[in-house]
Amino acid sequence: MATGSFPATRFRRTKSSDALRRLVRENTLSVDDLIWPIFIREGENDETPIPSMPGVARLTLDRAVRAAEEAAELGIPAICLFPYIDTSLKTETCEEAWSPDNLSNRVTRAIKDAVPEIAVMTDVALDPYNINGHDGIVRDGIILNDESVEALVKMTVAQADAGSNIIGPSDMMDGRIGAMRAALEAAGHTNVCILSYAAKYASAFYGPFRDAVGASGLLKGDKKTYQMDPGNAEEALRLVERDLKEGADMIMVKPGMPYLDICRAVSDRFGAPITAYQVSGEYAMITGAAERGWIDGDKAMMESLLAFKRAGCDAILTYFAPDVARALKG
Ligand code: PBG
Numbered sequence: 001m002a003t004g005s006f007p008a009t010r011f012r013r014t015k016s017s018d019a020l021r022r023l024v025r026e027n028t029l030s031v032d033d034l035i036w037p038i039f040i041r042e043g044e045n046d047e048t049p050i051p052s053m054p055g056v057a058r059l060t061l062d063r064a065v066r067a068a069e070e071a072a073e074l075g076i077p078a079i080c081l082f083p084y085i086d087t088s089l090k091t092e093t094c095e096e097a098w099s100p101d102n103l104s105n106r107v108t109r110a111i112k113d114a115v116p117e118i119a120v121m122t123d124v125a126l127d128p129y130n131i132n133g134h135d136g137i138v139r140d141g142i143i144l145n146d147e148s149v150e151a152l153v154k155m156t157v158a159q160a161d162a163g164s165n166i167i168g169p170s171d172m173m174d175g176r177i178g179a180m181r182a183a184l185e186a187a188g189h190t191n192v193c194i195l196s197y198a199a200k201y202a203s204a205f206y207g208p209f210r211d212a213v214g215a216s217g218l219l220k221g222d223k224k225t226y227q228m229d230p231g232n233a234e235e236a237l238r239l240v241e242r243d244l245k246e247g248a249d250m251i252m253v254k255p256g257m258p259y260l261d262i263c264r265a266v267s268d269r270f271g272a273p274i275t276a277y278q279v280s281g282e283y284a285m286i287t288g289a290a291e292r293g294w295i296d297g298d299k300a301m302m303e304s305l306l307a308f309k310r311a312g313c314d315a316i317l318t319y320f321a322p323d324v325a326r327a328l329k330g
Helices: 018-024 061-074 103-114 145-162 176-186 204-212 234-246 257-270 280-291 297-310 321-329
Strands: 034-040 047-049 057-059 078-083 119-124 137-139 142-144 166-169 193-200 250-254 274-278 315-318
Touching (some): 034 061, 034 103, 057 061, 061 078, 061 103, 061 321, 078 103, 078 166, 103 145, 145 176, 166 176, 176 193, 176 234, 193 234, 234 257, 257 274, 257 297, 274 297, 297 321
Parallel strands (some): 119 166, 166 193, 250 274
Antiparallel strands (some): 047 057
16 A cells, blocks of 8 residues: 655545545445334334433334334335333243244234335344343353253244344354254245344443343343453454354344444454444433533434444444434435
8 A cells, every 4th residue: 555755645635625525435324224223012102212212212013113114215224123021921931032922023013014125123032021131041040051042043933934034133142043043944934034143242331222121120140141251352253253154144243333343353354244233322322412412413423323334334233223314315
């Protein structure tokens, strides 16, 4: 890479007008990059705002369908569902997670009926259904791996049966991708994608999400025996390699902004489709500061998302998705 010396080279020349800046821009954000996560709840024609996520609410089924229609109108390719499950349905064994008629599966069917062209992504982890608030089955304080995988596989097939296009295992149990892929093939769901949360860190940035799905109060202890240690980078690459070998179609890095180095490393090493999850805490920091007038929220939103493109990501799961889509439309 040869760079001349001054004044033959003046970097300010290509910065001197909007036209030139646009010509030399290396990365851009597009509506095609977006996955919109929404929270869903029981009820009709209603929503419950989530205080720690300004502008985000839990939506009833009919409003979730409306959101999917809005996403399609805006050109957003995919919507991702996170259910808020009534405490009375949470158990130690989590069987509501694979009930064909649970909230998530009912909303998936309703969205696929109303807006078939939108891709529906569903979350595979037991935390919304678990009386312990953990992503796996807990016995005597231990999060059991293999029993959890069995439960997660049943959940996966139920979601695919309901019409989910993208299965998002966010649970971090070992061996689940291979087991899910085999079960999907056996059930004839050959075109259902797995977007594996391969590099998911035990992060403080999930706080507002746990409020949103009603898991905060229930969670005993932390998730450090299954989610990644924030000090590790090499392990992320080993996890990604493993999940791709087991049949993942796409890879998630999560959280997003504090782990841009991982996005870049995965992109360089594997070239497989990568999604970054701009998580609830990242969203809360930007919207919270903007509400106080401390930063320009719209500009910070766009800059934070462009960072993922620069780091090599193909897609971004972000609560800002409809705002971004509108901003990109101008
Ligand atoms: C758990 C799950 C979490 C998120 C998505 N799925 C939280 C956790 O691991 O405790 C967090 C997403 C966000 O913070 O926006 N299955």
